Amino acid sequence: MVIRKSRKKIFIIICAITCFITLSHHLYRYAHHSFPAYFSPPPLPLISTLSNSSQSISIVHISSQPSLPPPKILSTISILIPDWEVLVIIPPEKSTQIILPLGNNYVCLFPNNVISSARLLGKLPFNGGYAFKCEFPMRNRRRLPFFQPILVFKEEQENLYFHQFLNAPLHLLRWNFIVYDSFTTKNDIVLFVKGVNNRQGVNRPPSDFRCVFGDEPLTAVRTNITSSVQEVFRCPRPEITGSHPISVTVEILENDRTVMMPTLARYVPDNRRTIIQSEGKSLMCACTMVHNVGKFLREWVMFHSKIGVEKFVLYDNDSDDDLVAQVESLRKEGFDVRTIYWVWPKAQEAGFSHCALYSTQICDWAAFFDVDEFVFSPTWLESAQPNIDMLRSLLPADPDVERVGQISIQCYEFGPSGQIVHPIDGVTQGYTCRRRFDQRHKSIVYLPVVDQSLLNVVHHFRVKDEYRSIQIEMDKAIVNHYKYQAWPEFQSKFRRRVSAYVIDWRENMNLMSNDRAPGLGFQPIEPLGWTEMFCEVRDERMKMLTKRWFGVNGHSIMAWQSS
CATH class of the missing domain: 2.60.40 (Immunoglobulin-like)
Incomplete structure (x- = not known):
């Protein structure tokens, strides 16, 4: 009886082992077939990783054939x-x-x-x-x-x-903790840093940081930070030579320890400047951040080029429309339009700081306007044609003598004006109804006197202490801001709040903020009566002016429609 029970136990054990082996074999075949990367990597040599999180x-x-290179x-x-x-x-x-x-x-x-x-x-x-x-x-x-x-x-x-x-x-x-770009000047290097100064107006002191040049922390060269405002950090160039890019980052000094930030930024020691001064200086550039503005660009460039803007610097924030083709077309027609790929999200202020650095070597003044903003002066209404001195007339004759470093121009915000799609003859023709009172302002900055910190808020820069900013009277100049357009256009804008210090419309907070569209809420859903919203004053002055200046074929079409 005992022997029979023992044999039965042995038989059960043998069956269990057989089932386990069979099942394991099938599971291995299934896993090997479905997830080969985890079970059977090819016999390749280990590839070492690079420094700086690359x-x-x-x-x-x-x-796996050994004969291949x-x-x-x-x-x-x-x-x-x-x-x-x-x-x-x-x-x-x-x-x-x-x-x-x-x-x-x-x-x-x-x-x-x-x-x-x-x-x-x-x-x-x-x-x-x-x-x-x-x-x-x-x-x-x-x-x-x-x-x-x-x-x-x-x-x-x-x-x-x-x-x-x-x-x-x-x-x-x-993205919330990284050194993402750099700009080398004659004497220092400017780093763009995300994740340190996160609140507008609250900046940690430069003594909390150092710049670190080189991939190896023990042998890297360090220089002191001289300015740390918003996302812009500046430090002297190190005493090193070479023609190959090296890593540069920010080291945070915290009590008895240091934190090295991950970085995308690179520095080439032997570069005297990022921009070689090979072109003549112009009086005025226009700097702007753009995203999918191809359909608006021609009108904006053609208008402002006729009143005095000589060079247009577009910071392309990840456009996927026909912007490249539009820029190329304008360049072939003789307009100086250049594009800088600024792929970084929520970095408009940093982009404007970057453009102030870039433009100071090619222009004396820079206008910081968006592509839906057009400068207008009531004094131009009697002019049969535009001329390139119109913007110049708004500037001080000698900014260094008058100690004027920036002029500010107030804005009128225009609404959809009954439009349900983008007006084919342009925003200046299609949007003619606006809010009654001015909203905010935009600026034209004298670049040599921009403050070392490059601080800017809402298109307005800090200038050196010995210079001042002045505001232009509204009977002399205003900016028509075509802000609230036909719903399909505004809806695409709804996702793109590029400023680090402006609330996203999608966030359910501060619904009464001036950064928001009144009555819109936080959902990209067309409000009832959108086409007639923000229409408090009928203002067709810019429409009449541009029709006179840019109308062709008996004014049936506009010049920016002809290509």
Whole structure:
């Protein structure tokens, strides 16, 4: 009886072992087939990671055949930005190695082998690297930590998986704590820093920071920060030489420890300036931040070029319309329009600081207006034609003698004026009804006297102490701000609050703030009666003026419609 029970137990054990082995074999085959990156990586040599949170990648397919040449290794740095998007940056020291076609030929490959399309944003003009953007996949948002993707060719995505390239993925950098750009002047370097001075008007003292030049913390060269206002930090150039880009970041001094910020910024020691002074200085530039303004650009450029703006500097904040084609068309027609890819989100003030640095070497004055804002003077109504001295007449004859560093012009805000789509003959023709009282102001700044801090708020700069700002009387000049347009246009604007210090319309807070559209709330839903909102005064002066100046074919069309 005992022997029979023992045999029964042995038989049960043998059956259990057999079932376990069989089941394990099937599970292994299923996992190996479905998730090869985690179970059977190819026998490739380990690729070491680079410093500054970058990761080495290959953008060509790796084959296990020993006869093929080794893959070309590049480096990327990836940052999670708002709206679950990822910026993927190829640093400048690696971008010179790119000989393969750019454009939208890449995808982002994440460690769990999920793929999303990568869109080329452009070459960063002062950083020198390339910027791509891809969506952070929905399934990857559910589990921390978040990991950086790698950039691979779209044509080869079928046969690729993450661990062919990198066995240890790096954590995604966060947009709320990073040094994201730099600008080198003759004597110092300006860094653009997110995540330190987060409240308007509240800035930590420069003594809390140092600039750090170099990839290795122990051998890096440090210089003191001389200014730290908003997102703009300045420090002297170090006593080092070389022609290759090196990392530069900000070191935060906190009691008995230091915190090194992750960085995208690069510095080339032997560059005397970021901009070579090879062009003549003009009287006036116009600086603006743009996003998908292709349909509005021609009207804005053509109008302001005729009254005195000679150079237009557009900071392109991730446009995906026909802006590039419009800029190229205008340039072929002789207009000096230049684009700087400013891909950084919620960084308008920093972009204006950047433009003040850029423009000071090519212009004496800079007008900080948006593309939906047009300068207008009632004194021009009697002029048959525009002339390039019209804006000049608003400026002091000699700003250094008069000690005037900035003029401010008040704004009228125009409403939809009955329009349900973008008026084909332009905003100056289509929007003719406005709010009664002026709202805020925009500025034209004398660039040599902009304060060292580069502080600016709502298109208005701080100037040096010995200079003053003056406000133009409204009977001399105003700005027509075509702010509340036909709903499809305003709805697209609803997502883009580019200022770091302006409330997003999508946030359910401070609903009575002047930064908001009255009556709109926080949802992108067309309010009842939108087409007639903000219509308190019928004002057709600009319509009549531009019809006279720019009307063609018997005034049936406008000059900006002819191309």
